[in-house]
Amino acid sequence: MNSDVLTVSLLGPPLVSLRGKTIEIRRKKVRFLFYYLAAQNQPVNREALVNLFWPDDTEVVGRKNLREALSNLRSSIPAVDFLSLRGDTISLNHEVVTSDIREFEKIVLQVRQNLDISQPGAFTEPVYLKIREAIALWRSPAFIPEVSSTDPDPFQSWVIEKGEAIDYWHQLMLEWMVDHSIVSGNLNEAVNWLSQTLLLDPLNTEYNIYMLNCLRDMQAYSELHHFCDRLEELYHSAHMPAVLRETVERVKEVANDPVLERSLVWKDLSKSEVHFTGRNNEMALLKKRLYNNGMVFVQGELGSGKSRLLKQFYLSLEVIPRLVYYQCLPGDEKIPYHALIEGMKKIISAAEWRELNPLFARALFPYFPELSDFRQDLKAEEFANCLQLSHLLPETFYSLFTLLARQRKCLYVLDDAHWCDPESIDVLLFIHKKGGPEEIGTAIVAFCNQCAPEWLTNQLSSFAVERSIDFCSILPLTPEEIGELTFYQVGRKPSAEEKNWLLFESGGNPALLIGLLTQLRGSEDFLFYKDNFQLTDELRDRIKKLLHSLNPVQREILTAAAVMGEQFQVDQLRYLVDLPMKQFIRELGNLQQKQLLRTCRFTPQGEGLEFCHGLVLRYLEEEIPAQQKWLYHNRAVETLKSSGNFQIENLFSIARHLHLANRNVEAFDYWMEAGELAVRVGKPDLVNRAFGQALALADIVYEQCTDEAYYHLVRTWSDFAFDVGDMSAVVQIYQHARMVGQARRNPRIQGFAESGFALLQSLSGHHDFAMQSLEQCIAALARAGEKEELVRSYGIRGVLKTLNGDFWGAQSDYQIVHRMFA
Incomplete structure (x- = not known):
């Protein structure tokens, strides 16, 4: 936000501030004029302002008073040009003035326009967030409370009408949020909205019953006892409705069970969940810090199991x-x-609230108005004055912590702290830096490192060397832990290869793993889905949440990385995104910090980066528009070629990008080059991968792939496969060559396939069939004049005759070969 924006807060004690400093407007009527203009959405006619603030004066005198008030107003706020005077109308310049009441009414209008798309009791997410935003603007029910009976009647009437309208919408929104939370099953949030609703209407029978039932269902029995006591005090001089009395008695019976102390405040403590595995080191660290006091910051990616770890630790x-x-x-x-x-x-x-130092209680009062229910020394009319004591709040909370830890050890657990207010974190750090840990107990703060705001990471880094503060990072699940969780989820133990695949796809993230296993349940072979796995809507939603915090630049880098594949080199990725080097390196580091990318051994000579989650890579590959994907692949080809690195891994990458860019003829050539290089260095797995890809492309680029190129491919691959004893590859090659030779009507390719099959038949003990096949093959090749393959066939026949003991026949074939070479 612009530091020169003038902020006007009217939903509570009026407050005008600029650059964080309060601005005082001394004259009362001038203040009221400014407040009125701040609440208007349209320019106001001068005559209307005169009638509102000087109704008993003549028009001439009233306009003179208005000019003087405007001049005084400008003098009170000289640093900003906040007034807009056009003709006979006056308004505030809303480019430099913000008003909470205008923002509130703007949201009210948006909500009213969207009510027709929301079901009663449950809102769509945008409507829910808007209502929550509007309620957050509210600070107290008093609208311009300093207005008195001595002020102009028209202005008094406007304040009353405006205040009633705002009160109406505020109360209605609170009731909506109560209903929404209950229908959605979020009782913890429902209690929060009920507290605010009952603060305005404490004798509302319906919402008092809602509160009792919510606290009972949450098993928040300590707070339930307190609330029942409060109701007894409220109705001390009034008759409690029978239905409310019955509800109080019923929930008290449930709350008096002494074995339920663990469930006092923890949300969903008794909820059944999936099997908990591993996390032994993390549990040990939390227990150590609990016994030694201090603070622990637990951080991990979304879905890593932070909340479950805290719950399991407490249990x-x-x-x-x-x-x-x-x-x-x-x-x-x-x-x-x-x-x-x-x-x-x-x-x-x-009793503990009443024990709090009176000065500290006054400092806390503006932020916790319900405190007046427990203390008689706090009055609503002192609300504005108490705001001046906010500097005492750190000491106030320190005092509260010492009260809590006085009888027994205190444990403060703050979950999902990436949504926490900065002031609460500041206070926690202040408390544990100030006092003896034994006086204040232990605090555990858990947050998602992908969603953590910059202020939180900066704050934590400044306290990293404190002896009483520990940092606990949630690590990915190990293959053994994945195997255990898989057994409990699907009822069978995965193989070592399946565990490695599950680890790659999920990245060891429990939430992603469970979503993956839910889809695989019932499958006898997970690896069947390795190449044709389809993301479910549930997994898509989980991945969207994982990527939700990315800014546009980080999203662009990650998308380009997905085009590069599972692993890639940083300098190659750099050429795919048009960013300044410093920004690129900074955002790439942020992606690693968010645990989306990590370093890996890309080649024997150097490191690269890889995706932490295969599922994220799958998701991004599906989401990239076809045109953008085509451009990325072409840019990747040029980048890889210009690097001058033509080792096998780079040739593989070039061929892959050429194929994905639909440049299949070039891709075929690069797969061939990669396969021949793999043959020279003796890498069977790389040979099979490269030549296998080339063979698949030969069918796609049938017309562009010459007979000579195809023959060179199958001959080179089969010779290597035969040498290393890979007979399954040999059979696959001969089968494909037989089919292609017949389709192309090429005697050479046909002869290669048939002579190869004859050799395989002989090795299988079928010598007669082998010799018969070779005789037919030699005759066909001789008629076609295919000398090279004819020589090979005579050589094979000579070998077979030798194996059969026909040495004279073998010698004759070898002589034929010799003459043909001569």
């Missing part, structure tokens, strides 16, 4: 600490100290 404890738990939600980052307050208000008793 494993024999001695239960006093738990303060909060799982952050999107939007929490906009509400100062929200994470701390939400966690603490579930566990701190009314």
Whole structure:
């Protein structure tokens, strides 16, 4: 946001600020004029302003007063040209002035326009986020509270009407969010909205019952006891409705079960989940820090199992600490100290709230208005004055932590902290830096490193050397752990090759692995899907979430990397994206930090990069538009050629990109060159891969692939395969050559295939069939005048005669070969 933007906050005690500093407008009517203009969406006629603020004066006097007020207003805020005067109308320049009330009304309009696409009780995601954004703007129910009966009647009427309209929409939105959360099954969030709703209407029977039932279903029994006590106090001088009384008695019976202490505040603690495996080192670190006090920051990629690790750690404890738990939600980052307050208000008793130092209680009051329910010394009219004590909040929370840890060890767990407000993290670091760890207990903060905002990573790096702070990185699952989880998910142990494939596709990410295994359940051979695996909608959604935090530049680099393939060299990738070198290196490092790319041994001589998750590579390959993919592949070819590196791996890459760019004739030539180089260095697997690709392309480029080129391919490959004893490859080559020779009506290729099969028949013990085949082959080749293949056939027949003991016949064939060479 521009630092010179003037901020006007009216949804609570009015506040005008510029560059983070409060601006004071001394004259009351001038303030009111500014507030009124800040709440308008359209320019206001001067006559209307005169009638609003000086209704008893003549028009001439009123306009004079208005000019003086505007002049005074400009003097109060000289640094910004915030007024827009056009003809007889006046407005604020909204390019340099922002107003929370205008933003609130803008969202109200958007929500009203979209209500027809939302089902009652459950909203679409865009509508939900908009309502949440609007509620977050609200600071207190008082709209311009300093207006009194001595102020102009028209302005008083406007303030009352505007305040009632805003109150109506605020209350209605809170009720919508309650219904949405309950219908969606998110009881933790429902309790949050119910708390805000009941703050405005504490005797609402329907929502008090909702609150009781939500707390019961969440097994938040400590908070349930507190809420029941609060209801008794509220209805002390009034009759509690019978239906509410019955609900209170019923939930109290459930809450009095002493064995349920573990479930006081943890969301979904008893929910059944998939098998928990591994994480022994992480569990040991958490237990060590719990016993020694201090802080642990747990970081891992989305779906790595951070929340499950924290839950399993808590369940494993024999001695239960006093738990303060909060799982952050999107939007929490906009509400100062929200994470701390939400966690603490579930566990701190009314007596402990009353024990808090009065000055600290006043500092906390603007951020936790419900505090007035527990303390008689806090009054609503002091709300604005308490805002001036915000500098005391770190000490306030320190005092609360010492209260919590006074009776027994305290454990504060903050999950999904990438959505946490910066103020809560600052306070936690302040507390653990300031005090003795034994006084404040242990804090565990978990966040997704792909979603972590820059302020969080910068803050953590500055505390990396603190002895009382540990960092715990969630590592990918090992092949052994993948095997164990696979057994529990699909009911059978995978082979070593299957485990390696599952590890490659999932990257050891538990969430991706479970999604993958869900699709593979019932399959007897996972590797059947290795080359034809199709992403399900569930896996697509998981991968989208994994990539959600990428900026456009990072997305472009990752897309280009997907075109390069599973592994690639950085300098080659560099030429596919048009970015300055420094920016490219920085964003490539960010992709590695987000655990999407990692270093690998690309060639024996140097390192490259590879995808951490095969599923992400599959997803990106499917998502790239055909035209963009074609351009990338052509650019990759030119990049690889210009590198001057023509080792086997590079030849493979060039051939692959040529094929994907539909330049198949050139691709055939490069596969041939790669295969011949692999023959020279004696690499059977690379020979089979290169020549196999060339053979497949020979069918595609049938007309462009000459008989000579095809013969050279099958002859070179079969000779090498025979030498290394790869008979399955030999059979495959002869079968293909027989088919192609017949289709092309080429005696040479046909003779090559038939003489080869004759040799195989002889080696299988079928000498008579072999000799008969060779006789027919030699006759056909002689008629066609194919000398080279005829020599080969006579040589093979000589070998077979030798094996059969016909030495004179063999000698005759060898003499024929000798004469033909001569």
